[in-house]
Amino acid sequence: MMKILVGFSRIFVAALFLFSGFIKLNDPLGFSYKLQEYFSEGVLNMEFLIPFALLMAVFLCVFEIIVGITLLLGYLPKFTIWSLLGMIVFFTFLTFYSAYFNKVTDCGCFGDALPLTPWESFTKDVILLVFILILFFGRKYITPILPETSHKWIVFVSFSICLAFAYQVLMHLPTFDFRAYKIGTNIEEGMSVPEGAPEAEFKYFWKFDVDGKEEIVTTSGEYPQVDGKYIGVETEMINEGYIPPIHDFAIEKGGRDYTSEFLNKENVVLIVMYNLSKSEGEGMNTLKGITDKAMSQGYDVIGLTASSPQEVSQKKEQYNLSFDFYSTDETALKTILRSNPGIVKLNKGTITEKLHWNDVDKLILDKVEPSKPLINEQLKSQLDSVAKLDQKFRKLMQAQTIEERDSIAKLVGATEKEATTDLWLQQSAIDSSNTVFIEQVFKKYGYPGKSLVGEPANKTAWFVIQHSNKINEYLPLIKKAGEDDEIPFRLVAMMEDRHLMSIGKEQVYGTQGMTLNHNTNAPIKIIWPIKDVENVNQRRENAGYDTTVEEYAKRLYGDTFEYKAYTLEEVEKLKEKAN
Template sequence: MKAITGIARVLVGILFIFSGFVKLNDPLGFSYKLQEYFSEQVLDIPVLIPFALIIAIVIVIYELVLGIMLLIGYSPKFTTWSLLIMIVFFTFLTFYSAYFNKVTDCGCFGDAIPLTPWQSFYKDVILLVLILILFFNRKYISPLFAPASHRWIIFASFFACFAFCYYVLMHLPLIDFRAYKIGNNIPEQMQLPETAEVTYRWKFKIDGEEQVIENTGAYPQVDGEFIGVETSQEGAEMIAPIHDFVIEGPDGDITEEVLNAEKVLLIVAYNIRSTELEGYAGIKNLISEAKTKDYMIVGLTASGERLQQTLKKETGVDLDFYQVDETALKTIVRANPGILILNNGTISQKKHWSDSSEIEL
């Protein structure tokens, strides 16, 4: 049992540290996931939505430091109780999400390792078993270092976590796990994987009866009246990495025009109500320089015309905004506003508004 407890200690500790780090790398992304959980459609506690970022930061830092506490053997009783309470809560949450199909990705490992709701639940069940082993055998959790050093290690861990969190919030995630990372070509990311198999269900009326013919896409050569066709895809791998990037303007869809342009400056403000106005001083200078270098300049937002005009008056920014889905904009860049440079659809630069001076045109 001592050996089993030792193995469980290492597995749980490393998993908590890894899970905490990938979410701490992108606290805004985790806060968006918490907002989804707090919404009326899921847990129905919208009063917590304004505090989602603070809650996200507290949870991920505590999760990461708990993993460190377990590995160094700090206060086994406190540590195992904390682990048990946390895993019981998340096991309930992932079961609720999976059973009622409320949230399609729990966000347990951020964008690094997307999990389906049931995968998340099974992962939490395994963790629960491991933590129960630790809980009932805490006498085997011995200190890794001198007990007097534990408090300093934990203090240093908390300080390092808060410093790292502040850095990624004021800039961008240190590691970008999303499909919009630098170097990716957006049109390529909008294509289905080569391994994807789409099933077509062709409906015909033949001799007065409706018949369905299934294949992989070719129009069936049959004698009968064509009724319609349906397609189906199975598995997350059948979904294109980017599947909701559509830019709508007053004259219609301009997505292809933007993605085919040689030089594009994108200014992303997913929600103008909450955009950080101090960021537009640097953006104004960037826009002025981009105009002299023949860049296509495009603003992307999910906010309406009235808010767009208000922003232009308050900041003096000369920018035409186009409509894009808010969730897509939040995924593109973790800043409001954020800045991207596209070259023929490839993301060559991406910055937080506080780093606008680092954009090279």
């Protein structure tokens, strides 16, 4: 009977160790992430081992396979049994610790091929421990199945194959992909919850002080009717419900979520780098050529990282990278691709290719039509309304006659009362309201440029800030929008000039004028002093203006106006004279 038990246990334990070892050896990097989780401060507090996690992962995977083979062969039975017993005792302790203290939600025993909960892992290890104890006490029945002279060669060849396989998957990608982001997966579908899927269930423990005694009332969420003073409430999850295979993927930048936008585009290349400080330098050097080629072929190329904007800026400059970076959860990026950096190609959210940086030359880059930016129609509509309000009473102020005023009033939707009341007061109230709205837009989206709202809605925020007292606060944001071609740079130039004039400094592009003595019959009209006036027309051309400062001055003040370059000191004297 014991011989039969030992024989069955021998096959069962060997098969399980071979399966477990091979699955993890197929993805040693993934197993090393799990070891890092165990070594972290919140679990075993052995952070000094984290740098050696990958080396340990490969060793443990190979060792599992080798002891599985030696157990089947009956080679070195004493060493094999003691090794199995030592490993299973350690793993049983580890899984119990994880389960009891809820430290690690998945032990990683079978990689991503067969995820187990902590208690399932512990149960599996207890069962294995029983079978290994049977082998331990019945080890005299473990006899060789082949001539002993062949054992060492079989073990040596197996060991060599394991190392070669580990090297292959580390230098490329796992041969078998069991993760939620395997080729052919549609990410958006992977994030969806099917209709009728079980929802998470909780128990609520409500604490009340009833006549000086603490009472706890348990409900499913509803507030209990208790004659007592409420103290507090605690919750306990009793059923976590359905969790989609993909639940932590998002593409964000500047507080805005771009996930849907990129998952709906046809030709997207993702450069995945979960941590830029840990990205392999040789891999980073390969990115410039392949990403430039992808963009020239019409693909949208973006980088996904969990690193800080400072690190992103430093790496972009160091490696001369021309694509933009977006933020994504580090764990999600590690799960998507076992390469840092690595490449993922998407077609409307479906993964069509995944490549290690060593294999970038295999990336298929057919010539495609560049995608058009997806416009936020709701925000565009709101900005269009704001643009009309921004000009509502300004247009009325330009009316020279009553007839012209009435005609403009109809165009801008102003009532007779509005058209005959203090126009500037009414416009000031609108400007204040518009500014508050635009500031909220800035917080949510950054500058709403042409890639977000199209043209001409991309100019609305500029007009609102130009007409506000917030130019100093938002000029850096406006400048960035101009540099990114989200708005015409000539608008940035105009705002910068207005800001410089408001603080009494020389303007740069010559876009701002001033009228002195404007309440008299002899007003003095000037172009505000310009820094390096000799080269202003070249700066104007570079900024996108099609007129010289002299031509612009005539357009501003009439064909008879002759431009004169004033200094700040001369303007001050004119102001004193005007007063």
